[in-house]
Amino acid sequence: MFWHGHHPKEYVAVVPGLLENPDSILDISSHIFVGDTVDGGFSDWLVSFEGRPLPRWEAREETSKVLALGWHGSQGQDVSQDVGQDTLRAHCKCGGVDFLIKRPREREEADKPLDAKDWWVRSKNRYLAGNCACDSCRLTSGLEIVQWAYVPTPRLATASGEPYQFNCSTLKSFKSSENVTRYHCGRCGATVFFWRDSRPEVIDVAVGLLEAPSGARAEDWLDWRLKISHEEDATHARLLKAFKEGFEDWGKRNGKTYR
Template identity: 35%
Template sequence: MARPIACLCRQVAQEVQLDPSIDETVFNLCHCNACRTATGLLFSSYYALYGSSPNLSGLREYHQPDQITRYFCGTCGTHVFAHNTSTRQYFVAAGVFSNHSPPIRSIRHWRASDTKDGGLSIFLPGDTDDSSCLLQGFSTNRERDLSLEDDAQDSQRNDGRIPARCYCGGVEFYVTAPDKTSSEATSPWADLLVPYYSGSSANPDDVKWWLCAGNTKYLAGTCACTSCRVGSGFPIQEWAFIPKSNLFNADGSPLAFGVGTMQQYESSPEVYREFCNCCGANVFWHCKERPLLIDVSVGLLRANSGARAEGLLHWHRDRVSFAEMGQQTLVQRLEAGLSGRESRE
């Protein structure tokens, strides 16, 4: 069956056919270091394609040293395809289906051990395979992933700053712990806390909802909205809500959009997304309505504690943002795991 796919800006749109020899009801999530830092998310997810190369026109390509090539839209940053040049297998990102996305009956986690804390796998019970990256199948390349892990440990600062860096290193910044400037931002309520369908998101009391644990941590959560799904190329986006005053370029200067390989896309009027135009990593979401509070893609953070960076982030477990828009089987399982009704933690 041919399935239509499209990126966020729809400059890349075509039909693809999944490999019928592979069980498409198994939802594969890869948590390896390469997938996290090349996408900016806590996991990637792909389906194997049937036949020869898909139409790659309009896509930028990034070649990893482990025989994996990733293809993303050069305008909006959506991850669309990946290719294992050794096996010649092409894959399509799981979040780009316009409709007729495959049903999910079971979940398999790949390389969750790379996260050190389990990442989001602890909230989504399933089978595990730590032999390789999903895109490499059973052909391992452990040496490259360990080098990424060592980079993360070496760059962790003793002063509490957490470095953030995409796979290629073209986007690099760091996050500081909350301080007195962290409460200077103002923002409507996030859908994560107050669902937009339930009423107004207005915050007349100016509650600093992004500060948690006695103002020592930032709020983080998951999002299943259509824009984040298609914009990243994957079904679940993880965001940390961090004041701009606590974000700094790698050289210590205040955060500036467009530094290095960072590219901006206006996904809707006065709403902006940044991504790396070299490796395709998703980086930021921000808007004119709340310019001093930035959504940071959590997969870029390189905390010694693990992928969830729980020394700095407080994960909201009561809701997946815009759950009503997402793949319902996946969202329901994730919400059950987050709430503790079905967790391996």
């Protein structure tokens, strides 16, 4: 929930999701380390803040180059770690949580309505993914908007290909409400899973853990829903407005409609 670097020692970075009234004290000035995302990641969705375009620094602010909107790197993530196009590796920072996602069992030729059976399977052999602004996601991750991919639990496997068990290594669980269990890494703190009792066949996987060769949005594996779940919970109204504008524009450029 805090980040403490060596220079300068006078300040500590605090995750914004824990602040009670961020609108009164926070301004967003730029994106840093966009080069690490390969596909632009979240910076393609949060393009400007209150009319000011946000510079997209390849690495550190002011000392690296600015990457244009639509930039796509040819390298950056460790593609050698990818174990083939039918499986996608996911892991936390410390490596204690490490698992594979397999492609959907069913192949869909076209995107179906989201109230259809097997709603999580999308065209081009992908899973549905979405953004959530609910209080519970915010307070457990520290982030104002959290990205989840919806994956059937039998499509998860250990790094060696065995069925995934939810009691391995550094994985810890926490019941954030009566019917919801959240999982995180007990060592590095990474958000990992969200699991709701009412739909046990599907688990939400934190998209930040995915090592997709295409980049942080993992669009060769995920179809992004153009909706922000529980946006009424968002505490940072200025950020929500900026994000919605950028997200909708991205959707238009990519032939999606807000839904």
